[in-house]
Amino acid sequence: MAYTVDINGTPHTVDVDGDIPLLWVLRDVIGMTGTKFGCGAGLCGACTVHIDGVATRSCITSIDSVSKKQITTIEAIGNTPAGEKIQKAWLGREVVQCGYCQSGQIMSATALLASNPHPNDADIDNAMSGNICRCGTYVRIRAAIKDAANGNDAPGNDNHGRRG
Ligand code: FES
Ligand code: FES
Numbered sequence: 001m002a003y004t005v006d007i008n009g010t011p012h013t014v015d016v017d018g019d020i021p022l023l024w025v026l027r028d029v030i031g032m033t034g035t036k037f038g039c040g041a042g043l044c045g046a047c048t049v050h051i052d053g054v055a056t057r058s059c060i061t062s063i064d065s066v067s068k069k070q071i072t073t074i075e076a077i078g079n080t081p082a083g084e085k086i087q088k089a090w091l092g093r094e095v096v097q098c099g100y101c102q103s104g105q106i107m108s109a110t111a112l113l114a115s116n117p118h119p120n121d122a123d124i125d126n127a128m129s130g131n132i133c134r135c136g137t138y139v140r141i142r143a144a145i146k147d148a149a150n151g152n153d154a155p156g157n158d159n160h161g162r163r164g
Contacts, residue, residue, distance in 0.1 A: 003067045007032070008076035018064030023047045025063050026073060034074040034103050038132070045131030048104035049073050055111035055127075074103035082114040082148075089148035097135035105131050109145050118149050 004013045005022075007030065014029050023040075026032045026049070035058060038046030042060040049058045050072040077083035086109050096102050105128070112119055112127035119127065124145050133141070 003063050005063065005067055005071060006069070007071045008073060008079075009070075014063070016063055019062045021059050022049070022061045022063055022066055022071070023058040026058060032073055032075055036100055036103055038101070038104075043130075043132075044101070045104040045108060046101050048107040048131065050077070050107060050111055053111065053114065055108045057130075072107075074107060077107060077110050080110065080114070083110045085148040085151075086110045086113060086144070089144040089152065092147060092152070093140045093144040095137050095140040095144050097133075097137055101131060101133045101135075102137075105133065105137075105141055109141065109148070113145065113148055119145065 001018055002013055002015045003018070004011050005025070007026070012030055014025055016025060016029060023035060023037060026035050027037065035049055036046040037059065038044035040059045042057045045057065047057055047059040048055050050056065051061070051066055052069050053072075072080070078087045083106070086106055090096065090102075090106060108128055108131050112123065116123055121142070124142050128141060
């Protein structure tokens with residue numbers, strides 16, 4: 001069946017079964033590979049996209065459930081005000097290690113900042129707890145989210161948050 005989905009402001013028509021996960025459509029049908037496959041079971045957060053602005057696991061979201069919604073992926077998140085701040089802060093803190101989890105991390109962090117411009121530690125933990133990083137970049141992620149919230153593009157010279 002044909003479904004037309006709005007991805008990053010562009011309509012894409014795909015001919016797939018309705019129960020195929022959005023992640024498969026993004027990566028294998030449309031060829032947008034910035035969104036990653038990790039567990040395929042809603043447990044790791046690597047596949048996170050925004051659906052109508054809400055951070056959502058695309059590996060457990062069927063294509064027929066999103067055909068009337070706005071989907072934003074890592075490829076376009078930098079065009080949003082919160083996404084731009086988060087990406088600058090990520091660079092400033094040199095958050096990324098292997099990088100595999102990071103598109104999902106950035107999508108969750110951006111959804112947090114868009115809905116809560118000044119999150120405290122508990123807010124950050126709640127928003128980010130479903131995004132797993134096997135490289136253990138959690139300390140830098142938290143610092144980068146705070147930098148983005150405070151309007152800091154780059155950290156100070158104390159190296160706070162650069163390790164861990
Ligand atoms: S791949 Fe979707 S939550 Fe892990
Ligand atoms: S940076 Fe390697 S899994 Fe997170």
